[in-house]
Amino acid sequence: MEKCFRILAKEQLSPSVFKMEVEDYFVAQKALPGQFLILRINEEGERIPLTIYKAHPQKQSFEIVFLVVGKTTKVLSQLNKDDCIKDILGPLGRPSEIPRNKTLVFLGGGVGIAEILPLAKAAKEAGNKIVIIAGFRSQEYVILEEEMRTLSDSLFITTDDGSYGRRGFNTEVLKEMLSKEKIDLVYTCGPVLMMQKAAEITKTLGVGCIASLNALMVDGTGMCGSCRVLVGGKVKLCCVDGPDFDAHQVDFSDLINRQNRFREEEKRVYG
The missing domain is CATH 2.40.30.10 (Translation factors)
Known part of the structure; x- marks a missing residue:
């Protein structure tokens, strides 16, 4: 069978x-x-x-x-x-590397929250202080709030339209926090533009940042090369080298271009 x-x-x-x-x-x-x-x-x-x-x-x-x-x-x-x-x-993919006894920020946007929560749980169990900064379009798109509150020592929720939590982008909260508090490392997952902004902020303020990249994939085992990204000027494959990479080394402009390469085909089959 x-x-x-x-x-x-x-x-x-x-x-x-x-x-x-x-x-x-x-x-x-x-x-x-x-x-x-x-x-x-x-x-x-x-x-x-x-x-x-x-x-x-x-x-x-x-x-x-x-x-x-x-x-x-x-x-x-x-x-x-x-x-x-x-x-x-x-x-x-490679499992995420989790430090011990640090203060970590988990920055997620939209469904990216679901991708960082398993890391936050593992980090909590490893003795880290957990800060979650979650961004959503509006209140009706907020997901997994109870889980975020359970795992985090501090939780910040933003919505683009101000219908829930703080109005604005989660990267604004990140910038304010890094300017005032000692944060050892930032993990981020979500829209590419959000991760790019997080990389810029953390690099300027001298804080490490790990981005979990969601590049387009086909086979997931390194054979097709569809998910290749430029990291530190070298070609890497998200499926076998990632999905986690040093955000300061990622060429986000190249990633954005590659993410859009099947846009017309997607429109034809989905509208």
Whole structure:
């Protein structure tokens, strides 16, 4: 019988963000913070990378959180409990390196919050002080607030329109904090422009910054080269060398250009 990756639970977190729990022994046992997987919904589907939000070894399952941004994530969001996903490959990527007994800031934007929370949890368990700065478009797009409050020693939420928390961008809070407090390291994940701004701020103020890059991927094992990025002037592959990189060394302009290279094809299939 062909293997089926069964969906155990599904929850809509915001108008465009969903959480799913999926049954799989291997990913549940092996996944570490910072790693991701590649999935294909059906025989005709494309392969997409998604961060492993949580792993449940005893339940032999894991959770993913994803944003509906194209045809594949739209189809994925329409699946329900007991439906099947055809292919899952993972865990992939290098696990995040977690320091001990430091003060760390986790800067996330939108669904990027789901990608940094596993790192924040591991960092908390390693004796670090955790500051989370989360940015969202508006109140209805705020996700995982309870989890953020549980993990953080300090939590700051911003919304672009001021409908919840502080009005403005989370990078503004980051800049103010780094100017007043001693922060040992910043982790960031989310929109590329946000990560680029975080890299500029931290570099100017002399604070280290790690960016978890979400480059376009196909196979996830280093063969296709689709997810290549320039780091310190050298070509790196997000799938096997990352996804974490020194943000001060990342060529964000090149990354932005590469992220847009299939824009017309995406419009044709999704609108």
